[in-house]
Amino acid sequence: MQKPFQRLIVVSCLLGALILGGCDSPNKQQSNTSPNTPPAPTGSPVPTSDQFPGLPRLNGKATVVMTVKGKQITIELDGNNAPISAGNFVDLVQRKFYDGLTFHRVVRQPQPFVVQGGDPKGNGSGGYIPAGTSAERRIPLEIKPKGATAPVYGQTITDVPELQHKRGTIAMARSQAPDSASSQFYFTLADIAFLDGNYAVFGKITQGLELIDTIQQGDKITSAKVTQGIENLKK
Numbered sequence: 610m611q612k613p614f615q616r617l618i619v620v621s622c623l624l625g626a627l628i629l630g631g632c633d634s635p636n637k638q639q640s641n642t643s644p645n646t647p648p649a650p651t652g653s654p655v656p657t658s659d660q661f662p663g664l665p666r667l668n669g670k671a672t673v674v675m676t677v678k679g680k681q682i683t684i685e686l687d688g689n690n691a692p693i694s695a696g697n698f699v700d701l702v703q704r705k706f707y708d709g710l711t712f713h714r715v716v717r718q719p720q721p722f723v724v725q726g727g728d729p730k731g732n733g734s735g736g737y738i739p740a741g742t743s744a745e746r747r748i749p750l751e752i753k754p755k756g757a758t759a760p761v762y763g764q765t766i767t768d769v770p771e772l773q774h775k776r777g778t779i780a781m782a783r784s785q786a787p788d789s790a791s792s793q794f795y796f797t798l799a800d801i802a803f804l805d806g807n808y809a810v811f812g813k814i815t816q817g818l819e820l821i822d823t824i825q826q827g828d829k830i831t832s833a834k835v836t837q838g839i840e841n842l843k844k
Contacts, residue, residue, distance in 0.1 A: 657759060657762065660762070661693060661748075661749060661762075664693050664696065664697065664746075664748055665693075665696040665697055665699070665700040665842060665843065665844045666688065666692040666693055666696040666842070666843045667686060667688025667692050667695040667696040667699050667838070667841050667842055667843075668688055668692060668841050668843055669688050669689060669838060669841035670685060670686060670687060670688060670689065670837075670838050670841065671685075671686045671688065671695070671699050671835055671837060671838030671839060671841055671842065672684065672685055672686070672815075672835070672836050672837040672838055673686060673698070673699065673702050673833055673834065673835055673836070674833070674834050674836050675707070675830060675832070675833045676830070676831040676832045676833070677712075677820060677824060677828060677829070677830055677831060678820070678823070678824075678828060678831075679831070680817060680820050681816070681817050681820075682814055682816070682817040682818075682820050682821070683814065683815050683816035683817055684779055684812050684813070684814055684815070685812050685813055685814075685815045686698060686699055686779075686811060686812040686838070687772060687811060687812050687813075688811075688841060690753045690760070690771045690772050690811075691751050691752075691753065691760065691772060691809060691810065691811035691812075692751075692760075693748050693749065693751050693760075694748060694751050694780075694781050694790070694809045694810075694811035695811040695812060696842060696843070697746075697748045697781075697790075697792075698779075698794065698811065698812075699835055699838075699839070699842050700842060700844065701727075701737055701792055702833045702834065702835050703835060703839070703842070705832075705833075706729075706737060706792065707726070707727060707792075707830050707833045708830065708831070708832050708833060709829060709830065709831075710726055710727060710728065710729060710731070710829065710830050711726060711728075711731050711826075711827055711828065711829050711830070712724050712725065712726040712824050712825075712826060712827070712828050712829075712830075713725065713726060713728050713731050713732060713733055713826065713827075714733060714826065715824060715825060715826045716798075717798065720799070721798035721799040722797075722798055722799070722801065723795040723796060723797055723798060723801075724795060724796050724798065724821055724824045725782055725793060725794070725795040725796075726793070726794065726795075726830060727782075727792045727793040727794045728792070728793050729792070733793070735791075735792075735793075736791025736792045736793065737791050737792040745791045745792075746791055746792075747788055747789060747790065747791055748781070748788070748790050748791070749762045749763050749787070749788040749790075750762065750763055750764065750765070750783065750787040750788055750790070750808075750809055751809045751811075752765070752766050752770050752772075752806060752808075752809055752810075753770060753771040753772065754766055754768040754769070754770060754771065755768065755769045755770060755771050756771075757771070763787050763788055764787055765787065765806050765807045766806040767806060768806065769805065769806075770805050770806055770810070772810035772811065772812075773802070773805050773810065774797050774800065774801040774802065774804040774805050774808070774810060775797065775800050775813070776797055776798065776799050776800055776818070777796065777797065777813055777814040777818045777821070778796070778797050778810050778812070778813045778814075779794055779795070779796055779810070779811060779812045779813065779814070780794065780795055780797070780804070780808045780809055780810040780811065781793070781794055781808060781809045781811065782794060782795050782808070783808070783809075790809065796814065796821045798821060798822065
């Protein structure tokens with residue numbers, strides 16, 4: 610059984626895989642790379658989706674088929690519970706942004722964790738830069754508490770989220786800043802409850818789940834296509 614200190618280091622290493630670096634060894638002490646941020650002070654206004662007018666949204670659901678290693682992964686995107694995160698992903702798929710990009714990070718040790726891709730630089734530091742601009746498009750951290758009528762934006766939550774990190778979910782990777790996600794995403798290789806409330810889940814794999822267990826670092830996304838629900842994308 611892992612000692613509490615060892616478990617903290619393992620969790621920090623795993624969290625590091627979702628941001629801009631990882632850890633060398635679970636037995637080597639590392640700084641805390643958890644991206645958790647404190648909630649907004651009581652009484653302060655909570656941002657709503659209306660405060661992000663320049664971002665695409667998915668008003669409903671959509672289906673994306675991603676081809677990797679000659680096989681297909683079918684992903685259901687949930688714009689009902691994560692409209693901006695899902696809309697951002699569908700918009701990038703429509704732009705063929707992900708075609709040819711690699712899975713730059715795969716973490717299976719010390720336990721199954723995630724496969725991560727969507728970085729045009731291929732090293733975990735890049736994002737989507739719209740044509741004619743020099744800055745990445747960033748989207749806010751978007752998490753809907755279970756039973757709530759709308760997502761919470763720009764902050765982590767302690768409530769149980771509507772979309773949880775079950776095996777085969779897709780979520781946005783980001784740096785420690787809550788609103789720093791751009792194009793990088795990850796698939797979960799197991800149920801990972803400690804990520805719930807900290808990262809924006811926006812869909813799940815409905816077919817081809819076993820394929821994510823075979824993805825290796827450097828494997829390419831041959832193509833990603835929206836097969837259903839494109840009419841729900843609002844730019």
